[in-house]
Amino acid sequence: xxxxxxxxxxxxxxxxxxxxxxxxxxxITKSVLAMAERNMDSIGEESGIKRKVFNVMVECLQNIVxxxxxxxxGEIKINTAIFMIGKHKDSYIITSGNxxxxxxxxxxxxxxxxxxxxxxxxxxxxxxxIIKGEVGLTNKGGAGLGFVDMARKSGQKLEYGFExxxxxxxxFALKTTVPRG
Amino acid sequence: MEIINLEGAEDTPxxxxxxxxxxxxxxxxxxxxxxxxxxxPVLEWLAEYAKDSLPETTFDFKLEYFNTxxxxxxxxxxxALEDIENVIVHWYFYEDDEDMEEAGEEFSELVDVEFExxxx
Numbered sequence: 001x002x003x004x005x006x007x008x009x010x011x012x013x014x015x016x017x018x019x020x021x022x023x024x025x026x027x028i029t030k031s032v033l034a035m036a037e038r039n040m041d042s043i044g045e046e047s048g049i050k051r052k053v054f055n056v057m058v059e060c061l062q063n064i065v066x067x068x069x070x071x072x073x074g075e076i077k078i079n080t081a082i083f084m085i086g087k088h089k090d091s092y093i094i095t096s097g098n099x100x101x102x103x104x105x106x107x108x109x110x111x112x113x114x115x116x117x118x119x120x121x122x123x124x125x126x127x128x129x130i131i132k133g134e135v136g137l138t139n140k141g142g143a144g145l146g147f148v149d150m151a152r153k154s155g156q157k158l159e160y161g162f163e164x165x166x167x168x169x170x171x172f173a174l175k176t177t178v179p180r181g
Numbered sequence: 182m183e184i185i186n187l188e189g190a191e192d193t194p195x196x197x198x199x200x201x202x203x204x205x206x207x208x209x210x211x212x213x214x215x216x217x218x219x220x221x222p223v224l225e226w227l228a229e230y231a232k233d234s235l236p237e238t239t240f241d242f243k244l245e246y247f248n249t250x251x252x253x254x255x256x257x258x259x260x261a262l263e264d265i266e267n268v269i270v271h272w273y274f275y276e277d278d279e280d281m282e283e284a285g286e287e288f289s290e291l292v293d294v295e296f297e298x299x300x301x
Contacts, residue, residue, distance in 0.1 A: 026192070026214040029192075030191055030192055033191075034191070047275075047277065047278075048277060048278070048279075051246065051278065051280065052280070054246065055246070055248075055280075058212050058246075058248045059248065059249060062212070062248060062250070065214075124287070127287070128287060128290070128291060131252055131253050131256050131291070132256065132291055145249040145250075145252075145253075146248075146249050148249075149248075149249045153280065
């Protein structure tokens with residue numbers, strides 16, 4: 001039973017206020033958002049910060065929902081992912097992790113590196129270019145628009161990493177920091 | 182013309198398109214699972230309305246939040262307004278919501294429609 005205590009300690013140590021592991025759907029997204037909102041309301045978080053955290057959470061969660069069904073490898077369904085929010089004295093940390101195919105690493109990396117190389121105005125221009133450039137909306141949407149928005153709303157660089165998990169897949173971890181006040 | 186009256190939900194906005202009562206409004210939160218599908222009826226309605234619009238049309242956006250997938254469709258809605266004579270967009274935002282204010286400015290730069298940014 002010790003793992004329960006360990007898990008609790010780990011969450012406290014990392015200031016994790018919410019973790020979800022499993023399959024991601026629109027319904028789950030709504031529930032996670034509602035819980036996080038309630039949490040922020042209960043401590044009287046400033047409305048501007050709340051909005052930014054909400055923004056980043058939505059893009060993060062919907063990214064996973066949208067791409068979740070890409071990662072079915074053979075018999076084993078590996079579309080489960082993790083989503084976490086940490087609340088620190090001076091920031092909220094929104095993290096997610098989900099499996100991706102190895103051949104997607106390069107495209108993701110170059111998208112994120114491009115976003116991280118841009119300043120506020122550069123991100124604004126990129127955002128506008130993406131929304132007007134797309135004709136209609138493909139099922140998968142995106143073209144990295146969610147990442148651009150996460151960078152804009154947080155005002156911070158997006159941190160990321162890839163862990164090889166075998167079977168031609170890697171675990172894609174993404175971390176966004178929203179400063180408080 | 183038929184009236185579109187959708188009650189808002191936690192992930193979809195309230196939408197009223199009512200020619201008789203001169204109400205054209207999208208408000209609340211927009212983060213539907215499939216934004217293209219969700220906004221399709223709105224785009225179809227506006228295409229129909231453009232054929233026989235009122236002398237003046239005020240379109241209210243009073244959004245509290247929209248996700249990036251919705252932003253493309255909002256741009257499509259605004260683009261559809263370009264085909265309507267004498268249309269003005271009232272873009273409402275909470276006084277302290279700079280991001281929503283900036284979003285209004287950005288949209289106004291992307292389409293050829295008169296915009297008024299309205300803090301409340």
